[in-house]
Amino acid sequence: MKSRVVLLHCPTYDLTTVQSTLQRGIDLLGGLSTLFRKGEKILLKPNLLYGQSPQRCVTTHPVVFEGIIRILQDYGVVLSFGDSPGYGKLSAVARKAGLHQIAEQYHVSLADFESAHWHEIELGSNTIRIPLSSGSLEADGIVSLPKMKTHGLTRITGAVKNQLGCVPGFHKAEFHVRFPNTESFASLLVKINLLLKPRLYIMDGIMAMEGEGPGSGDPVQMECLLLSQDPVALDATFCKLIDLDPLFVPTIPAGERLGLGTAQEDKIELLGDPLEKLKRSSFNVKRNPPVKDVTFRALHPFRNLVLPQPRIDPERCKRCGICVEACPVPGKALAFANRKTNHPVYVYKRCIRCFCCHEMCPHKAIYIYTPWLGRQVIQFLGGGHTLSEKGRISPESESANVSASGR
Ligand code: SF4
Ligand code: SF4
Incomplete structure (x- = not known):
């Protein structure tokens, strides 16, 4: 069966527009009942790199967060949210990004992203132990909400990379020392996704970040939302939108190799609005291959x-x-x-x-x-x-x- 990716034009952060676009995307993927059961505990995992106002495009926009909360609560799931920011306390970072206020308004609880449970994973010929936040493990399922951004090391930061935030605090930085090369680091990110198995990935690409992302780039209008259950296919579609070779994004070949998803066009069913109309070849991103x-x-x-x-x-x-x-x-x-x-x-x-x-x-x-x-x-x-x-x-x-x- 093909991996389905939904690409939808969404020109504004107007709540009604965003919510109806998200609803259309979920319907194209088969509807809420194919993804969730009423009464389940679902964790929303936005990108909260550090506390910044939504206009800087460092974090997932609060209106996308609010739109999906309204849809899922109306359906009857119980929501929490969390991330492990690069620095700063989660509640303070979420407040600066405008998400905490929305969570309070809709009674979405803050998940525990400080304590962790250790898991063993196979990486190459080694077995390694990695900590995952209690909040991400206690939920019945995860909806990952990555922001469409560039990244100095991995070219883009997308759906696969968003789950690194499920590793608490300083352990994330420690991984860079343990896995200093992009290929091994990408395999680690893929393994985290395979462990956590988010149900749905929704990328906020209404306003994206180009250039010196993921924290110092420039906001750019991309006017789209991407939805998929396959994070590799979603990231590959993001690459297609910005005319970037998906093989230059280390998590994409690693994701294919390790069975997380596919980037092959003949194995992806692209639904929604025509990609050519939303494509932006001038998007400022590193277009050179990563150093092997x-x-x-x-x-x-x-x-x-x-x-x-x-x-x-x-x-x-x-x-x-x-x-x-x-x-x-x-x-x-x-x-x-x-x-x-x-x-x-x-x-x-x-x-x-x-x-x-x-x-x-x-x-x-x-x-x-x-x-x-x-x-x-x-x-x-x-x-x-x-x-x-x-x-x-x-x-x-x-x-x-x-x-x-x-x-
Ligand atoms: S190791 Fe180098 S690139 Fe990484 S944080 Fe330290 S100075 Fe920066
Ligand atoms: S380079 Fe940036 S993070 Fe480092 S001290 Fe200067 S302003 Fe702060």
């Missing part, structure tokens, strides 16, 4: 000459220290020499290129820079550039960063 694990290891001795690296724009840095806190490397790969006067400084030889610092900076002060030699390698491998790699940052700020980091 084997290449990453081979390049490691020359990493500062070749591999993409995070850099700080001194003009934008507010010296808040969130990037330092977010760095998962023991002993940290960036630190303040003098916080009163200067931005943090990278120690690139320690940096594992997880880009958590870039992801978490709330002031758009960290960007990903690919050295000249790295750009030649990318060209050789057949990739393109993001707009930022073509030079969003001025030469002045580049040289300021180089001198500050003592490289």
Whole structure:
């Protein structure tokens, strides 16, 4: 049987429009009764990377959250919601993102995303233990609500990656140290989905984030909602919308390989509105292939000459220290020499290129820079550039960063 993906035009965050569009999407997938039973406990899992206003497009929009709450409560399921933000307490982050107020209004409880249960999973030839939040395990089912965004490491952050938030707190960062390469990290994300088995994925793509996502990019109108039970097929459809090779998103080949879903066009039934009308080929996303694990290891001795690296724009840095806190490397790969006067400084030889610092900076002060030699390698491998790699940052700020980091 084919995986079904519903793509629907939705030009506005008007509640009535969003709710009726969501209802149409669910009907196209077979209706509520094929997905849920009355009285079940369902967890809503939005993307709450950190506390930001909905206009910044860092988090799932509150109107999409409200629309699905109304539909599911009318049907008779019991709802909770939760996520494990990159930093900040869940309730405070959800309030800033506008979700907490909606949850209070509809009596949707806050799930426990602090305590965890440990599970064993097979990853390659290893058995590893991973913690999953009690809130995600106690529910009868999960509705995942990813935001349509770019990502420095995985090209896009979509349906598959949204479940990383079911791993509580600092364990998420710890995974970057344990699985520093994109392929192994992608396999881990797929395994988390296979364990949690969300019933339904709904991607908020009415306003998306392009460029330096998932935290520092720019809002862009995509005017769509995507629904599917297959997160790999949903992410592959997102790729099609932005003209990105799905094979460059590490969770997609990993998801196919490990049996989570499919990205093959002949195995996907696309329902709803015509994709060509909603397609946006100018969407600013990294279009080069990710560095393969084997290449990453081979390049490691020359990493500062070749591999993409995070850099700080001194003009934008507010010296808040969130990037330092977010760095998962023991002993940290960036630190303040003098916080009163200067931005943090990278120690690139320690940096594992997880880009958590870039992801978490709330002031758009960290960007990903690919050295000249790295750009030649990318060209050789057949990739393109993001707009930022073509030079969003001025030469002045580049040289300021180089001198500050003592490289
Ligand atoms: S780079 Fe960003 S996160 Fe780091 S100290 Fe500056 S503003 Fe804060
Ligand atoms: S400095 Fe940034 S990219 Fe490097 S390891 Fe730390 S968080 Fe990851």
